[in-house]
Amino acid sequence: MSGKRKVVIAGYGMAGARLAEEITARDPGGDRVGVTVVGAEPDHAYNRVLLSSVVAGTLGDDAVRLHSESWACLRGVDVRVATTVTGVDTATRTVSLHGPRGQEELGYDTLVLAQGSAPWIPPADGLVTEDGSPAEGVLPFRTLADCQAIVARARAGTPVAVLGGGLLGLEAARGLAGRGCRVSVIHPCEYIMERQLDRGAAEVLAGTLAGYGIEFRLGTTAAGYVPGDGVKLNDGSWVPADMVVVAAGVRPETALAERAGLRVDQGVVVDDWLRTSDPRIHAIGDCAQHPGTVAGLVQPAWEQATVLAELLTGADSGARYRGTAAVTRLKASGVDLAAFGDVTAEPGSADAEVLCLTDPARGRYAKLVLRDDRVAGAVLLGVPDAAATIAHHYIHRTPAPSDRLAFLLGRALPEEQVPASSPATMPGSTTVCSCNNVPKSRIVDAWRGGARTVGELAETTRATTGCGSCTSAVRGIASWLESTA
């Protein structure tokens, strides 16, 4: 046992669970690293990204679990659920735990903070009770338990107010609208998803979502909530609501780090080794703040987990985390939205090449920002295949294709109209039968040589004798020749 690094992972969410997996994948026998994972929620880890699918009803609770009950046992990982880390003593390298087993101290060689973030509840009357917990009918959108509570209340016709028109709020709104709820989205900015979109895209998106019955109240905030009745807004208007879903943003969980004396800004500050200001303590995921990383997405958290696992197991001591080219994708049925990088540049911008197309009637908006022939950013709504291609170029920093219009629009750009090749206009060199490499000219020669039927032409040229799909083309050539004879 001596010489084995004791790693305690504080947090059993997307980042913490992934780190445990990545470590055990590199050290399957547990020879180099002993892992303890501490999670505050009562359940084993689940996939938070898929919670909008749970709200939408396309996945059941069990389907989003990351680990089976036996996962930890099989991999020799010590998992403590329903347990909180109450303190860190950096001098003795000990954490204090509170859970079903009561109070406990645990030594570590390396501590990893993977505590994620907590929903921020706006300061409006009636949203929280005296003790600070959400009021009856007020549900944050963060945990599996939150989703279960939301789904339990969501019936056809139920009026729902969603606080926040960001990514999560819109995914929840779309899922609830799909369940037949009457959904209003209340958002303080002039347009939705302002962190990822420009105004043009946001307006097209809002139009599309309105088509699914979602109502928007923009540029205003909730003033107060009356349970079972509705939400009063600061602009004086009123939104009926039997349920308030709070998706107004998250705050990185930094309390523990602050108490431990670590450097904290918006989140726990880390370097390319994912080290905090105490080199024995690392932080990954939503609670960590790395320069050049967008918070709140899973991709950075998982990439950080991979790098940290390389370092902690010694599998690759040269591994570094240098940020993620994160792509935001809205997971909402009937809506296909991708946004990434710089989307604020406008057509005519001096330092960038900007292409933009707005097609609100069909719910399409495409904006592409290029610098030095590379994708610097894009918002792509309703052009899914182009979005996939452009995002791929953004992530891999590959040069953009010179046909910018085809790049921007993908399949939405109609293919070049090739006139239906009539036997008369088809060039003689055109291959008619690809299975046997037979050009039109050879069929014409055969016809002139006396072959008249498809069978006779086949006998002479072998055209149609492969897969047979050119039979009608050969017949057409024969008829044309007949008519010109």
Add this chain to the structure above:
Amino acid sequence: MVDAAQPGTGDVPSTATPSHCSYCALQCAMHITADADGAGVTVAPRSFPTNGGGMCQKGWTAAEVLDAPARLTTPLVRRHGRLHEASWDEALTVVAGALRDIQAEHGPDAVGVFGGGGLTNEKCYLLGKFARVALRTSVIDYNGRFCMSSAAAAGNRAFGMDRGMPFPVTDLANADAILLVGANPADTMPPFVQHLSPAAGGGGLIVVDPRRTATAARASLHLQPAPGTDLALALGILHAAVTGDYVDEAYLADRTAGFDEAWRQAAAWWPERVEQVTGVAAADQRRVAALLGRARNAYVLTARGSEQHATGTDTVSAWINLALALGLPGRHGSGYGCLTGQGNGQGGREHGQKADQLPGYRPITDPAAREHVAGVWGIDSDSLPGPGPSAYELLDALGSETGPRALLVFGSNIAVSAPRAEHVTRRLAGLDFLAVADVVPSETAALADVVLPVTQWAEEDGTMTNLEGRVLLRRKAVDPPAGVRSDLDVLAGLASRLGQPAERFPADPEVVFDELRRASAGGFADYSGISYDRLRGGEQLHWPVPHAEHPGTPRPFLDGFAHPDGRARFVPVTHTGPAEVPDEEYPLVATTGRLLAQYQSGAQTRQVAELMAAQGEMFVEVHPDTARRFGLADGDVAEVTSRRGTTVAVVRCAPSIRPDTVFLPFHFPEQQRANLLTNPALDPTSRMPEFKVCAVQLNKQPSEPPAGTERAEQAPSTPDGSHDPELAAREVG
């Protein structure tokens, strides 16, 4: 289907012999007719379920290889660095003597045997027996390891048995949706495409290929993932099948095991995440799930594009998992299948030329299997060697301290078809002794100490097992040229010189087949009920055929899968990506594949003038933007360079290819070998090399025209058919 347009089918000369094509696994039925004076041989397609009376340009010209100017007709023995004509007795005695001497000094495993997926079942069987009984070496494997071993391994894991297509190809005609992954049959087995047409006509043909191939052009939906990311794509579509509620829960409960663990992997690959890895839109992944999920009848078919990766077995497993989740395999009218490539790609993996296998698709490590086969062979099972190294590992070890010092090659052109070909060529040159049996002077034969000229398809009887597990009789239609012998004859001649009793190595194919029947009895690939007489009588027999009255098994999984509990297994797999990814120095991905007018290493098809005229030039397919980026234009000669070598090829610009990818066909010799580039990173289960992905750079060739491009325009021999001493000179590395 198109019989009305078929020449030859209504008017067959009485001298015509019904047989099958010499090339791919579709084994198109044909008539072979020898002219009365014996001067020429013609072929014509024949109505048959698999090819529907169709035949491609390779098939039509197949007979030209029979009398190719370069045809080998005399044994050659190397003396003083040059190959000289020799008598059969002399050549066989030299081979046997060399093998005996090397084994006496270095032990049985100092001699290796390398076979091919184009050999008949009889040859595969006798080659395996020859290795294990006459040579007592464990070192035998074959080129099928390079083409379908990943699908075989995945099929065995999932279904308990690997029969490429566990249904007749004609079943595909009734499908509403077909997902074709990494397969380009419009070029590689053109008449097969007719079976896809009904699905394509109904908007249900989905093709997954990084290139817009001739097959992809016919698809209703073409997905172009980045090379090496197919596994992620399969996970994304499985994810979409679950969220789209297309999973067949009753089927999962009744006929499968292990879905939950497979789902836990796929759960982490939601379509939007998969999109970032593959470049395939999440919306398209959902569309595929819906097309397959809503179809009354649907198929998932995979081929080399899925398999030829260092994660090929897992990739195929991922596609099988999708098929299982949708409840397709083992149902009439739906299923999963692997499109085998080589002519006898299916039979070649069943009868004992594989490193780990005995006839009947039996594991060589299974004591009962050893006992049974040893009984048929009349030897003690303890004297049977164990499993040997896989193809690339075998080749990589040649001539080394611990590896074989002599190698016998049958039906394979390793110097062109193996990955990291220059290294493999050097290893071949490092051998103490190399003997090659072939029809034409292949690039591998050119390195040999003894070259044995052998008969080919129309000159001998033999059975082939096609891509759907149907056993076919290829019949002798013409007399071979004077001076050549069959591979079976060669093995018999060597065995007797190695002291084996003559009856143990018969040279008559039917006698060998009857022994194969007994050896395969009770195995998965049970041929015991198949006979030449039944095949001559026109019976359509798919294995297993366990007794002489058995009608064959066209759809083996309808009542249950081959695992003891009858259930198919989900295998939990996840995406890790290719072994070599592009970087600043090697910024592009190279992928390799085949052309319509060429076949495998090109040893046969490069002999045919018409095929060379159609597609006789090595090229590299490049996106026009990419070409421009590297200072190249259409028609320029480029050097494509990986960490392992440089290939010379003419640039062919194609706007349809991904800008990050270049494509190279692998049929051409010398400096035009695509396999000079390829990465021998091996799949941990199947030991398949990663032919489909390696990182390359693209450069304009500095000055003079590429070595070998001129040669490509003609057959690689001197016009009078004599053996070019330069070609035969053993100067490599």
